[in-house]
Amino acid sequence: MGKAGRFACILTPMLLTLASLICIAIVMIGQTPWKGNDAPKTSLGRDLYFFKADTSAFVSDPNTILDNVNLDNNLLKALQGAAGAKELKDFYQVGLFSYCEGDKDDKGKETITYCSERKFSFYFDPTVVWELKDTNIQKIFGDKFQKGLDAYKKAASWVVWAFVITLVLAAVEFVVGIFAIFSRWGSLVTTIISTAQTIFALAAAASATAIYLALVGIFETALKPYKIKASVGSRMLSVVWLAVAFSIGSGLFWLFSVCCCSGKSPHKKVVVEKTPYTYERVASPAFGGQQQQHTGYAGPAAGHGTSGTAYEPFRQQHV
Numbered sequence: 001m002g003k004a005g006r007f008a009c010i011l012t013p014m015l016l017t018l019a020s021l022i023c024i025a026i027v028m029i030g031q032t033p034w035k036g037n038d039a040p041k042t043s044l045g046r047d048l049y050f051f052k053a054d055t056s057a058f059v060s061d062p063n064t065i066l067d068n069v070n071l072d073n074n075l076l077k078a079l080q081g082a083a084g085a086k087e088l089k090d091f092y093q094v095g096l097f098s099y100c101e102g103d104k105d106d107k108g109k110e111t112i113t114y115c116s117e118r119k120f121s122f123y124f125d126p127t128v129v130w131e132l133k134d135t136n137i138q139k140i141f142g143d144k145f146q147k148g149l150d151a152y153k154k155a156a157s158w159v160v161w162a163f164v165i166t167l168v169l170a171a172v173e174f175v176v177g178i179f180a181i182f183s184r185w186g187s188l189v190t191t192i193i194s195t196a197q198t199i200f201a202l203a204a205a206a207s208a209t210a211i212y213l214a215l216v217g218i219f220e221t222a223l224k225p226y227k228i229k230a231s232v233g234s235r236m237l238s239v240v241w242l243a244v245a246f247s248i249g250s251g252l253f254w255l256f257s258v259c260c261c262s263g264k265s266p267h268k269k270v271v272v273e274k275t276p277y278t279y280e281r282v283a284s285p286a287f288g289g290q291q292q293q294h295t296g297y298a299g300p301a302a303g304h305g306t307s308g309t310a311y312e313p314f315r316q317q318h319v
Contacts, residue, residue: 009257010181016250017177017194020201021170023243027163030236031095033115039100046100046112049093049233050212051124053219056090056104057227089113093233094124094212096160101129123156125149126219148218155211162204169197170247177254184258191254198247205240 030048034041089101091110097119102112116122127149173193180186212232219230 010177010187013190013194013250013253013257014174014177016246016253017170017174020197020243020246020250021167021174023239023246024163024167024170024201026239027236027243028096028167030233031093031098031100031115032118033098033100037115037117039102039112039115048236048239049095049100050208050236051094051215052231052233053092053126054090054229054231055088055092057229058088088130092124092126092129096163097122099124099129120160121157122160123153125153145218145222148214152211152215152218155207159204159207159211162200162207166197166200166204166243166247169193169200173197173250180254180257187254187257191251191258194247194251194254198244198251201244201247205237205244208240209237 026044026048029040029042029045030050032040032045034045040046090104092099092101093112098116099122100112100115102110102114104110173190176186176193177190180190209232216230216232219228223230
């Protein structure tokens with residue numbers, strides 16, 4: 001196949017690895033402030049999120065809240081105070097390292113006004129963001145809500161680590177993959193790294209999907225009477241699972257490059273060996289090493305006036 005064929009064979013998994021690396025990087029951009037607490041500058045940064053809480057339809061009048069709801073006056077007053085002081089924003093979007101909040105205009109257009117500082121072990125805590133610490137939140141929300149938040153906090157830290165490890169492994173896989181052009185050993189090492197990267201990518205995607213779906217369920221159950229809605233970011237999850245698909249694809253092609261695409265040229269120099277028991281003409285030592293053009297018996301008169309001999313000698317070669 002040659003080096004050119006080997007390069008063509010490696011090109012596909014290299015591009016898939018790069019695509020996975022880019023997808024994971026995009027996941028980390030979502031809801032990340034440009035600098036300080038400013039809103040993200042790119043549409044990807046603004047539109048990609050794992051979880052969203054929409055408080056624009058928050059009901060502050062107790063008379064309009066659904067019946068058969070055991071209201072906590074302290075909680076309601078806290079939410080009313082936050083809404084009256086415009087501290088309760090219209091929406092909150094949660095990313096991997098931070099969250100962003102903003103307002104809606106009359107046409108429903110959303111504008112991000114603030115983003116929290118980036119933190120490695122980040123999780124969204126509504127009791128802190130909405131300043132509900134001094135309320136009897138456990139009683140009104142119930143143990144299920146608090147246990148759900150506690151589970152989310154623990155899982156969120158693992159998800160961050162999983163995505164960071166996935167990003168690092170994808171970068172290492174891409175760099176090491178360059179050496180796979182020259183040998184199958186390079187492909188083998190790259191395949192091992194790709195397998196580890198795929199495992200962490202799959203674990204990160206599955207964990208993120210599970211915990212944020214669970215978080216939506218918790219918010220819907222506890223805050224539905226107050227007209228606070230929650231949803232997962234379908235765009236973000238699409239990018240996450242697309243990264244997993246690219247990782248799996250690159251791993252399969254790296255494995256293929258170990259078994260095939262050796263890079264050696266099929267055109268080899270052919271050496272023709274002599275068959276056993278062949279005969280080779282030799283020069284006659286009696287006549288200066290000159291060979292005759294005739295073979296076999298020359299007759300008795302061949303020696304008179306000619307340079308021939310009665311017999312032409314042969315050498316038998318055993319190979």
